[in-house]
Amino acid sequence: MKKFINAVDQVEDQMIQGMIKAYPQYLRKLDCGNVVVRSSKKENKVALISGGGSGHEPAHGGYVGKGMLDAAVAGAVFTSPTPDQVYEGIKAVATDKGVLMVIKNYTGDVMNFEMAGEMAEADGITVKQVIVNDDVAVKDSLYTVGRRGVAGTVFVHKIAGALAETGADLDAVAAVAQKVIDNVRTMGAAIRPCTVPAAGKPGFELDESEMEVGIGIHGEPGTHREEIKTADEIADMLLSQILADIDYTGSEVAVMINGAGATPLMELFILNNRVADVLAEKGIKVYKTFVGEYMTSIEMEGFSISLLKLDDELKELLDAEADTPAFKA
Amino acid sequence: MKTEKLIAVVRKIAEKIESEKDFLTELDNVIGDGDHGINLARGFGEVEKKLDALADKEPAEVLKSVGMTLVSTVGGASGPLYGTGFMKMGMALKGKEEIRTADFLEAFQAAIEGIQMRGKSTKGEKTMLDAMIPAKEAIEKAWKEDADAIAAFAAGIAAAKEGVEFTKTIAATKGRASYLGDRSIGHQDPGATSFTMMLEIVGDEV
Numbered sequence: 001m002k003k004f005i006n007a008v009d010q011v012e013d014q015m016i017q018g019m020i021k022a023y024p025q026y027l028r029k030l031d032c033g034n035v036v037v038r039s040s041k042k043e044n045k046v047a048l049i050s051g052g053g054s055g056h057e058p059a060h061g062g063y064v065g066k067g068m069l070d071a072a073v074a075g076a077v078f079t080s081p082t083p084d085q086v087y088e089g090i091k092a093v094a095t096d097k098g099v100l101m102v103i104k105n106y107t108g109d110v111m112n113f114e115m116a117g118e119m120a121e122a123d124g125i126t127v128k129q130v131i132v133n134d135d136v137a138v139k140d141s142l143y144t145v146g147r148r149g150v151a152g153t154v155f156v157h158k159i160a161g162a163l164a165e166t167g168a169d170l171d172a173v174a175a176v177a178q179k180v181i182d183n184v185r186t187m188g189a190a191i192r193p194c195t196v197p198a199a200g201k202p203g204f205e206l207d208e209s210e211m212e213v214g215i216g217i218h219g220e221p222g223t224h225r226e227e228i229k230t231a232d233e234i235a236d237m238l239l240s241q242i243l244a245d246i247d248y249t250g251s252e253v254a255v256m257i258n259g260a261g262a263t264p265l266m267e268l269f270i271l272n273n274r275v276a277d278v279l280a281e282k283g284i285k286v287y288k289t290f291v292g293e294y295m296t297s298i299e300m301e302g303f304s305i306s307l308l309k310l311d312d313e314l315k316e317l318l319d320a321e322a323d324t325p326a327f328k329a
Numbered sequence: 330m331k332t333e334k335l336i337a338v339v340r341k342i343a344e345k346i347e348s349e350k351d352f353l354t355e356l357d358n359v360i361g362d363g364d365h366g367i368n369l370a371r372g373f374g375e376v377e378k379k380l381d382a383l384a385d386k387e388p389a390e391v392l393k394s395v396g397m398t399l400v401s402t403v404g405g406a407s408g409p410l411y412g413t414g415f416m417k418m419g420m421a422l423k424g425k426e427e428i429r430t431a432d433f434l435e436a437f438q439a440a441i442e443g444i445q446m447r448g449k450s451t452k453g454e455k456t457m458l459d460a461m462i463p464a465k466e467a468i469e470k471a472w473k474e475d476a477d478a479i480a481a482f483a484a485g486i487a488a489a490k491e492g493v494e495f496t497k498t499i500a501a502t503k504g505r506a507s508y509l510g511d512r513s514i515g516h517q518d519p520g521a522t523s524f525t526m527m528l529e530i531v532g533d534e535v
Contacts, residue, residue: 028363053405075404075405076364076368076371078362078363078364078367079365079404079405080404080405080408081362081404082400082401082402082403082404082408083400083401083409084400084401085401106406106505106507107406107408107448107504108404108405108406108407108408110450110504111406111410111447112404112409115400115409115447131532137508138474138508142504142512144507144508145504145505145507145508146505148508183506195364196364196367198367199354199358199363199364199367203358203362203363204358206483216505217360218362218505219363220361220362220363220505220508221509221512223508223509223510249421256416276440326373
C-alpha cells in the first residue's frame with residue numbers, strides 16, 4: 001500500500017482536521033468526534049444531517065454549509081459512524097423545526113442512524129429520516145437489503161437543503177427529499193479497485209483488461225465482471241440500465257458524471273460526451289450537468305452516472321443558492 | 330460464571346478477535362466491504378481498556394459495558410448488532426451474581442431476539458444468526474437432556490460451526506453481501522464466523 005498518510009489509525013481524524021483548517025469559514029468540528037457542523041448554527045430551519053463512512057470525500061463534510069447540510073458525521077473509512085457520534089451531531093444542530101437524517105441505504109448506516117434518532121427522540125428532538133437508494137445495479141427485492149445509496153445522495157442534500165433553508169417545515173423537507181430519491185437513479189463501473197488504509201490491500205482485484213460493473217462506493221464488488229469496452233459502450237450499458245428503471249421520456253434531467261477518486265476529468269468528460277448525445281437522441285432534455293468528484297471511493301478508478309428527473313419545484317431548488325466547500329450554486 | 334471469570338472470558342475474546350482480525354477481514358473482503366475484523370478488533374480493544382474498572386460490578390454491568398462500547402466504537406453493521414446482543418444479555422442477567430447455564434440460555438435468547446430486531450433479520454439470510462440460533466438450540470437441547478454444561482457447550486459450538494458451513498451454501502439476503510446475489514454462495518459469513526470464535530472461548534471456560 002502506498003498512500004499519503006501518516007498512520008492508518010489517524011486517517012479519518014487528520015482528514016477531518018485538514019478539512020476544517022481548509023474551510024474555517026464554513027466548518028467547525030465537534031469535540032466529541034468526527035462530526036462536522038456549520039461554523040455558525042442556523043436557527044429556524046429544519047436541520048439536515050447526513051454522513052457515513054469516510055473515504056467518500058468531499059461527501060459528506062464538503063456539503064455542510066448554506067443551502068445544504070447542517071451536520072455531517074464521518075465514520076471510519078467505509079464504516080458507518082456510531083450512534084453516539086450521530087446523536088451528538090443531531091443535538092448540535094437540532095432546532096425547534098426538527099431534524100432530517102439523510103441516510104444512504106446500507107445495513108450499518110441505517111441501524112446506527114436509527115439508534116441515534118431514537119436517542120435524540122428520547123430527548124424530545126423531532127427526527128425524521130429518508131433513505132437514499134439510487135443504485136440500479138442492485139435489485140430492490142425481498143432478496144437483498146434493497147438498492148444502495150450512492151452519488152444521487154448529493155442531489156438529496158442539495159434539494160432538501162435548499163428547501164430547508166427557506167424555513168419549510170420538517171414534513172415538507174422530508175417529502176422533497178423523498179421526491180428526489182424517487183426520481184434519481186445511478187449506476188457505476190470501475191476499472192481499478194481501492195485500498196482501505198486499515199486493510200492495506202485492495203478490496204478486490206481486476207485484470208488489466210477487466211472492469212467491474214455495478215460497483216458500489218465501498219470497493220465492494222459489483223454485479224458482474226467483464227472485458228473492458230470503449231467509454232461509449234460503457235456509458236451506453238450503464239445508461240440503458242438507468243433508463244430502464246424510470247421512464248425519463250420527454251422529461252428534463254440533471255446529470256451527474258461522478259468520479260470515484262482516481263478517474264481523470266478527461267475521461268469523465270469523454271463519458272459525458274456520450275451520455276449527453278444518447279439523452280438528446282432519446283428526447284430527454286438535460287437541464288444541468290455536474291461532472292466531477294462528488295461521492296468518491298478513496299482512489300478507486302471508476303465513475304457513476306446519475307440521472308435526476310426534474311419538475312419545476314426540483315429545478316428551482318437545484319438552482320437555489322448553495323455555498324459549501326464542495327458545492328456552490 | 331462470576332464477574333472475575335466473565336472478565337477473563339471477554340479478555341480472551343478480545344485477544345482472539347485481534348489475532349483473527351486479518352482472517353475475518355479477508356472473509357468480509359470476498360462478500361462484503363472488507364472491514365469486519367478491523368472493526369471488531371478496534372471495538373474489543375476499547376472494551377479491554379474498560380474491564381479493570383468493572384471488577385467489582387455484577388456480570389450484567391460487564392456485559393452492558395461491553396455492549397455499549399461495541400456500539401460506540403465498532404461502527405458498521407456489526408457494532409449495533411453485537412452491541413445490542415451484549416446489552417440484551419446484560420439486561421437479562423440484571424441482579425444475578427453468577428451466570429449459570431440456565432441464565433446464560435435466557436440471556437442468549439434475549440441477545441438473539443435483540444439482534445433479529447435491530448437487523449430486521451432471521452435465520453437463513455447468511456448472517457451471524459445462522460450460527461447463533463442453532464448454537465442456542467443445541468446448548469438448550471443438550472442441557473435439558475443431561476444437564477452437563479461442558480457437553481452442552483460442546484454441542485453448541487458444533488452447531489455454530491455447522492451454521493458457519495451452512496452459510497457457505499446459501500445466498501445472502503441481508504447486509505452488503507446481499508448485493509452479490511448468488512455470487513455470495515460458496516463463501517462463509519464473517520459474522521457467523523466471529524460469533525463462533527466467541528462461543529468457542531466461552532466453551533473453553535465453562
